[in-house]
Amino acid sequence: MSKCYLASQGYPSCGNIVQVNGEYKRPCEAGFMSKNGVLYRLVYDIVLSRPEDYLSIYQSGCNHNCLKCHSWYFSQIARGTWMSSKNILEHAIKYEEIVTVSEPRSRATMWHASDLCAHCGQCKILSKPGPFCPRKLSSDKILLSPQGYGPARNIISFTGGDLYCRPKFYIETFKLLKKETNLWIHIETNGYGLTPRNLEKLYSAGLDSIWLDMKAYDEDKYRRLCGTTNKWILDVPFLAKDLGIVLEVVLIYIPGFVELDQIEKFGELLVKVDKDLPITLLAFFPEYQLIGYRSPTYDEMVRAYKVLESKGLRKVRVANVGVFCNTRKCIERLIKEIGREHVGL
Secondary structure (H helix, E strand, O other): OOOOOOHHOOOOOOOOEEEOEEEOOOOOHHEEEEEEEEEEEEEEEEEEOOOOOEEEEEOOOOOOOOOOOOHHHHOOOOOOOOEEEHHHHHHHHHHHHOEEEEEOOOHOOOHOOOOOOOOOHHHHHOOOOOOOOOOOOEEEEEEEEOEEOOOOOOEEEEEEEEOOOOOOHHHHHHHHHHHHOOOEEEEEEEOOOOOHHEEEHHHOOOOOEEEEOOOOOOHHHHHHHHHHOOOOOHHHHHHHHHHHOEEEEEEEEEEEOOOHHHHHHHHHHHHHOOOOOOEEEEEEEOOOOHHHOOOHHHHHHHHHHHHHOOOOOOOOEEEOHHHOOOOHHHHHHHHHHHHHHEEOO
C-alpha cells in the first residue's frame, strides 16, 4: 500500500492498526487489495438492515479504534470477502428488485426510516398495526430480513469499518452504481477521511447522502474515545451542506464520557449548518472497551434532547430507546413528553 492518502494532502495519518490473521497492519492495507488492476474492498456482510431499511455493505478495517465500537469484531479484526465494484453492483441489482419504498433523494437517510415504520412486524404477524406504528405503509411493503421487519428502501449504504480516507474504490463503485441502478448512495462515516478534496471527489462520483457519527466535540475527549483528532471532522457538516449532499448527524450520550456539555456544543455548531438538519441522539450501551460503562437513564436522554431542542434544532430524534425504556409504559411516557416524531423505534 502506498503512502497514506491523508498525509499526501497534509493531514495526519490515523495511526490505527488492525489485526489480520494474528498480525497487525494499517487498516488501509488490511481493507483494500489490488489484483490484476482491479481494486477490492474487504466486506464482512451485506444485509437489508434494521432500523435503517436499506441495503448495508458492512466493511472490514477502520481508520478509528473507537472504545465504544459495536462492530469491533470486523472493524478491528479484518475479515470477510474480497469484493470489487462489480461484485457490489451485483448485490445492488438484486436488492433493487425487492425495493418496496422509493424515497426522494432528500430522504436518503437512516433518520427518515423511523417515520415510516416502528419495525415491530405486527402488521405481518398479527395482521394489524402495532401500538407505535406511524401507519404510513401497507403490510405488503414490509419484509422480513435477518435484522427484523421493515420496508426495503431504494438506498445502498456503505457502513461498518471506515476507510473513506482512500476514496478510489468508492469513486469507481459509486460511478458504476449510478450508471446501472436507481439507488441512492449513502455512507455511514466518522468523517475522518472526508477532507474537502475527498468529499468533492465522492460527491462527483455520485454520493447522495452521509450519516456523520460525530462522537465527541472536544478534541481531547474525541482522541480518548477514537484514537484520532476530530479537527476537520467538525467542518464536514458545512462542506456537505455547501456541496448539496444530504446530511444526517448522529450523536451519542455516554455517561461519564460524552455528556450534556458535549451535546450542547454540538447543538451550537449544528444549528449554524441548518435548523432542520436531521439529528439522531443515540443512547449508549456498553460494548467493546467501554463494557464497564453504564447506559444513560431516561432523564439523561430527555435532558440531552431538550438541550439540542433549546439550541433551535427542529429535527432531533432519540434512538436506541430500548436501552433506557424497556416497557411500553415508558415508551408512551417518552412519546408524550417529546412527541412521536422525535422517538426512533
